[in-house]
Amino acid sequence: MATFMDVHDGFVGVSADELAEAHAADLAIEGEEGVHFIKAWLDPEAGKAFCLSEGPTKESVMRIHERTGHPTAEVYEIAVEV
């Protein structure tokens, strides 16, 4: 199990409800890939979102985000945290 931070662009003007909905969609199917999305942060002005997750591989995280309609290629494996 590894930890990942992924980054989304283009989330300009996304509301709290919309972020909650997107996160809930990920949670609903994450188990199929052995992934768990822990937390998401959004800057709706810049359109940047960050998701912290655990899972077996970077690709498993990408597949869940892709299936729920917010794909990103920018997934970082977190080897160190403090």
Add this chain to the structure above:
Amino acid sequence: MATFMDVHDGFVGVSADELAEAHAADLAIEGEEGVHFIKAWLDPEAGKAFCLSEGPTKESVMRIHERTGHPTAEVYEIAVEV
């Protein structure tokens, strides 16, 4: 008080000790700007680091990081989290 996520590039090969040291340097002077660095995550292969903080403004976060030798212009104000 607002919440911020900032992003650093070029941290390729940075070790756990080095990240802890950089984080400790931020913590040592953060009070001077009314900032608190909550957490940092690092992907040493991609060289990406993410810091979660609280503070009065984006610029206050930038000033602390700059003074401790790891400046970044990429600071996002987190209006929504889930």
